[in-house]
Amino acid sequence: MKRVIYLTAMLGAGLISTSSSAQQVSDSVMPKASLQDCIQYALTHQPAVKQSLLDQEIAEHTIKSKLADWYPQLNLAAGLNHYLKLQTSYFNGAAITTGVANTSSAAFTLTQNIFNRDVLLASRTAKVVRQQAAQNTTSNQIDVVSNVSKAYYDMLLTKAQVAVLDEDIVRLERSLKDAYNQYQSGIVDKTDYKRATISLNNAKAQKKTGEESLKAKNALLKQYMGFPADSALDVRYDTIQMAQNVQLDTNTTVTYQNRIEYQLLQTQRSLLEAELRYNKWSYLPTVSASGSYTFAYFNKDFGKLYNNNYPNSLVGLTVSLPIFQGFKRTHNIKIAELNIKRTDWDVEALKQQINTQYTQAMATYKSNLNEYFVMQENVELAKEVFNLIDLQYREGIKTYLEVITAQTDLRSAELNYYNAMYTVLSSKIDLEVALGTLTPSIQ
Known part of the structure; x- marks a missing residue:
């Protein structure tokens, strides 16, 4: 029985160790990563996203700090004084000394806000401030998804181009061999195999350029992902999946509410409306209740200072109302109203910008999609032509x-x-951004 328990414990420890090791590998090495893998990693590790999440935490603690003023405020103040020379008062035509040489006190004060426009503003806008912080995070996440997707496709493009050149080099090497054999046999002159050599050298030079470009694009993808620069990252090469992803419903129309920029402006307008109410509340009084209890000690002999306590206590209600401030409150209200109108024009300008962006993105996508289909057909035709001419050359x-x-x-x-x-995949991303359909949840 003990042996079974021991083996079970060792197996569990091994599994935990393996799991921890696998987690470390996944954080530093991503062999053959898919687009979903890259996006998921970026949404977890990208510095801009991490900063946005920290900003959300800061906003949450700021809200709680402001709302803390609704709670009772309890304070303690204590002091000890020794008069080197007692105070002198003038009474009935004579100067007399008052007080004792040693005094000490400890006062507890309790204050409760009943109506305070600063605290009321904090409580009314807490939800909107949280929403704004979350929307800023979403905005940064959308940028990350867009940048990572484009860099991912760009890297796949370069890999595909290198693969094409590899196939071309194989064909050229075979052609060079055939041309050289025909030259050695006296069938043709040396022009053919010289041309084959030139073409082969050009293809190898292009491949080298592509391989070096691949390193730079790999570094850019790492940057967008927040991936360690000194760790291995490779992407999964699947042209069939890429070809399936080029299609997008071109009948989709733009909806302003889907755009995160529009949502942020609406949130900003809500905060400005709250600021307007805040300025209007300046005509209302500030009301608070308070209470205090003070321990007081007096004695001319310092050693007997704390023998007797002479306490006092009180409760009170404070109402504060500014009567006239040189029309400051009126101007603040007017400023708040004008800021709301200005934001309304920001919304109108954004709508026009979204329409333009959508129109341009849709036109670019349709143009690139058509070119993609043309290029797809050209590849098939070029293969048929090459195979036919190659066969006829051999004959x-x-x-x-x-x-x-x-x-x-x-x-x-x-x-x-x-x-x-x-190009069409990249323009598709731009179109999804314009439509507001590219979100961090799309992976």
Whole structure:
């Protein structure tokens, strides 16, 4: 029985250790990460998102700090005094000394706000301030999703281009070998295999450029994700999935309320309306209740100071009402009203901006989508042309120059296809941002 318990404990410890190790690996290494993996990591680790979440916590504690003024305020004040020379008072035509040499007191005071416009403003706007902090976080998260998605697709594009060049290099190496063999056999002159060598060198140079560009784009994706610069990050390469993601319903119309910028302006307007009410409350009195209890000690002999206590206590109600402040309150109310009107114009300007952004994004997306379909068709045509010309060349019907031209056309068609795929995916993200449908929950 003891042996079973021991083995169970060791197995549990091993599982915990394995789980901890796996967690550490997942935080520092992401082999073959999908777009969802990258976005999820960024929403957890990106510094801008972390700062926004901290801002939400700060806002929450600020609200609670303001609302604390609704609670009773209890204070203690204590003091000990020794008069080197007693005070002198003038009474009935004579100067007399009053008081004792040693005094001490301890006073407890309790204050309760009944009506205070500062505290009332804090309680009325607490929900809106929380909402504003959450919306700022959402805004930053949307930016992160957009940036990570574009950087992810850009990196996939470069990987796909390198893969195309790899395939092209294989074809060119085979063509170079065939051309050289034909030259050695005396069938053709050395021009063919020289051209093949030039094309092969160009393809290798392009591949090297793509590989170096891939490093830079990998670094940019890490930056947008908040991923450690010295850790390994690779993305999953799935052109079929990418091709399936290019489509978007172009009949969707823009809805202002979906845009986080519009929501933030509406929240700001609510806060300005609260500020207007706050300024109107300045005509109302501030009311508070208070009470105190004081322990008082007096004695000319310091050693006997605390032998006798002469306490006093009181309760009171304080009402404070400014009568005239040089029309300051009137001007503050007018400023608050004008700020609301100004925000209304901000909303109108934003609507126009959203309409323009949506129109441009939709036009760009449709144009890029059409180009993508054209490039997709071109790839199929280029493959057919190359295969046919390559076969005819081997049968001695076509010249090698035509083979080189067909290979170049095929490579260009494939590179243009992947570039069109990235462009349409990128423009799709811009359109989703314009529509307000790109949210942190879309992963």
